[in-house]
Amino acid sequence: MASYIINRILQSFIVLIGVSIAVAAMTQFVPGDPAVAILGETASPQAIAQLRDEMGLDDPFFVQYGRFVERLITEGSLGKSIRTNREVLTEITDRLPYTLYLTFGAVALASGVGIASGVLAAVRRGKPADIAVLIGTTAGLSVPSFWVALLMIWLFSIKLGWLPVAGAGSWKHLVMPILTLALPSIATKSRLTRSAMLESLGQDYVRTSRAKGLAERKVVLVHALRNALLPVMTIIGLQFGALLGGAFITEVIFGWPGVGQLAVNSILQRDFPVVQGTVLLVTVSFIVTNLIVDIAYAWADPRIRYS
């Protein structure tokens, strides 16, 4: 177990270094001169040359990368926003809680509804309930969630006046963004739970528990579900990271002041350091979440460690 964990951590560490290189290299591929982007087209050549020098833009990439890492470690700094001149890290951490509300809310909702409907579909295999869940999940994966968001705004905000159109502040503001974000992942979780449940319901130990006269309810919920949940757990971990990154569209629609909206605005306003910071931070949390999930998985299922 210990060697598995160490191995897995080392692996993630290598990936982290790779990701940081990739993110730092993003600057290299941007067409045009970042110094011109900051100072504007009208700046004098001297000013541009001076800023290029200050930013170290003329150094070779690995020198620039070294500086990027050094600044990150010694000062905990990801550079400054071109637009607001504030630390990129503060810009992001100011907004992170908002994105986390959405993400946790959506993960909780999607896991609850997804697992419950998946179990239902598996137990009622081929019956109307199963078909209803199948239709529901197919729709959930096909209907664009941003469209559903607009239809919800039309219904709940414009027609009924129950929920605010946009912004943050009360629990009411959270309802539609969380629903929007959870919609596609309810469908994935439901489908995965269904197939995992069908597999574990066909196992010998389930037949044994039935044979010894255990109540069907207990067989399903205790014996079968416990084993079916393992793969579902991995997907929850993966989706947590994907949702962190995927809150972009939802946050823009609902004017939610999270990291996603920050990133989209920064792209549109060419505020490159903020984009870089967001990409790095979200990807790192994605990698760390997956690491935790993998270790939890190995702890729960000994077969993983030895394969």
Add this chain to the structure above:
Amino acid sequence: MSAPSISLTTTSEKHAALAQETRTPRAMYWKRFRQSPICIIGSALLLLLVILAIFGPLLAPNDPILVKTADRFIAPGSQYIFGTDEFGRDIFSRILYGARIAVQVGLVSVVVAFVGGIALGLISGYYGGWVDTVLSRLLEIWLSFPDILFVIAVVAILGPSLNTVILALGFLSIPAYARIVRGSVMSAREETYVEAARSVGVSNGRIMSRHILPNVVAPLIILSSMRFGSALLTGAGLSFIGLGAQPPEPEWGAILAGGRIYMYQAPWITVFPGLAIAIFVLGVNMLGDGLRDVLDPRLTK
């Protein structure tokens, strides 16, 4: 051929021929495909989308971009079947033109991923050794970016445009293709028939294309149909928030975005393009599900 000679082929021979025919994988898949309602519905919808993409501009009653201020916000009716937007443009015509963009997004991104993924997967799996180690690590880093974030990063570098989004969606899927190809190359490399081909002097390239690639066709078809659907969705989503197609391009997500502020007075601007995305993504997803059942019976539950 004369009649007697036909009668000479015995019934048992005929049965054998028939059995042979239905037993070839292609015939078997085709039979299963025809019998699967979701395959039929899914491929019909995809076919409709392709027809609209090719003939949409011919079928469209109006110019999708031309501004007609006199015709602003006309509700769906006999004059404009899906109504008009804030510039008096015909929503129906815009959606028809948008079909071409939708197919472009799905098709080009899948082709990019297909070509890139097969190349990387073949190289990685066939040569093995340090080439494989380096490429595998690279793919791992690639995959460690959450999907949308990867696309966002590419858009951030190259600037918002539909072409950037298409390219990014293609690059996003390369690792998924590469992994499938690599895995099956690795196992095929050890097969006797590959060894036999090599021993008679068949070139590496020919071994890969004739003896190894056919093994991965089924999973790649399934993956492609799934990615086509998700490319449509993500592409429309990014255009919706302004990172993809730019106005006045009649991309479905962009039309939706344009109608957003007029939802109170003209909900039809947002209803119809959303419906178009939903229906065709549904079709592609159904086809994907169906193909998986047809081509990979082990996964059928």
